């Protein structure tokens with residue numbers, strides 16, 4: 548049987564799903580210029596394949612132009628999977644306002660304009676294997692790791708093959724839960740890397756007869772699958788700008804203002820970083836995720852955390868120093884989640900904010916009036932509430948523009964309706980099957 552090698556041109560869309568079209572791989576050079584046709588209403592396909600109300604209807608045409616720098620070729624014996632992420636542009640070649648890569652590029656450009664820095668980000672992902680007997684009593688366990696050594700080694704090899712930097716992989720705390728961490732990348736590439744990592748994890752599992760899910764939470768009696776985003780800044784010369792030995796918790800003025808912006812706007816951007824109905828089952832106290840808009844110094848219950856550094860000399864400390872956003876999950880397109888965080892941080896810089904002191908106690912036991920007095924906000928507890936805060940905060944929704952906001956809200960309304968009549972276990976099952 549003859550087979551023609553195909554290249555899959557893809558976009559990670561506002562549903563956080565990777566969709567696209569394939570063409571003969573030998574046409575790649577031509578397709579890098581001409582792209583493949585794309586349909587505006589595709590943006591309203593939810594993670595459940597329903598189509599939310601679309602302002603475009605059956606009208607319009609776009610192009611999805613693959614970007615060579617994102618090319619992946621993953622070999623599984625006789626099968627080779629090839630894909631490239633791309634940009635959605637209008638027929639005139641302008642960035643499309645709902646292209647997630649374009650949204651991130653414009654957030655990064657704003658940060659660079661304002662502060663003269665580029666963002667470096669590294670994503671940590673947790674995932675679970677579905678359908679196996681649930682592996683228990685193996686939190687960080689060697690046996691739990693050995694049982695999936697083949698999957699872990701396959702995945703790390705694929706990550707290296709894709710030109711990314713594997714950091715570590717382990718059996719995480721939850722039943723059948725694993726965590727894979729990749730090294731930092733600059734700008735848009737960091738979000739591209741997160742998409743590639745998710746795809747390679749799913750592919751590796753699939754070729755080994757398994758199925759991996761990045762769903763935010765599988766079982767509310769257990770822990771969730773988080774996406775933790777580590778961020779630092781470099782200037783035009785590549786010099787680190789995140790750290791200042793004399794700053795609060797080691798933060799430079801820039802980091803402090805960026806962090807303060809993220810915390811100030813956190814309740815309004817969470818609809819983009821934790822965008823599924825069940826994301827809010829994960830964002831509850833004592834799951835080591837995030838429940839309040841607090842800064843933590845090495846504290847894993849904080850939504851934004853100043854991370855420890857292992858380096859000893861000042862130059863290496865300055866390079867390693869980073870802050871970690873913990874209120875994200877893999878229902879979010881990495882580009883959109885990062886764009887929301889970067890805009891909030893840039894807003895903090897623009898407003899000249901300063902980061903609050905880190906919390907060192909369990910905020911969930913404080914009475915509401917005490918929280919209020921100290922400026923802490925319980926993050927939205929439902930997707931509906933999160934969307935209301937996004938739409939209601941004209942500064943935050945303004946970063947994305949009217950069209951994006953209108954489409955995003957309609958998209959999520961359709962998604963919410965799809966699981967509205969289900970109990971929480973059935974909701975988790977529905978999301979587990981799509982992420």
Ligand code: GLU
Nearest residue numbers: 770771772773835836847
């Ligand atoms: N599973 C936790 C989450 O949902 C994170 C645990 C950890 O600190 O790695 O974010």
Ligand code: MG
Nearest residue numbers: 671673719726
């Ligand atoms: Mg973890």
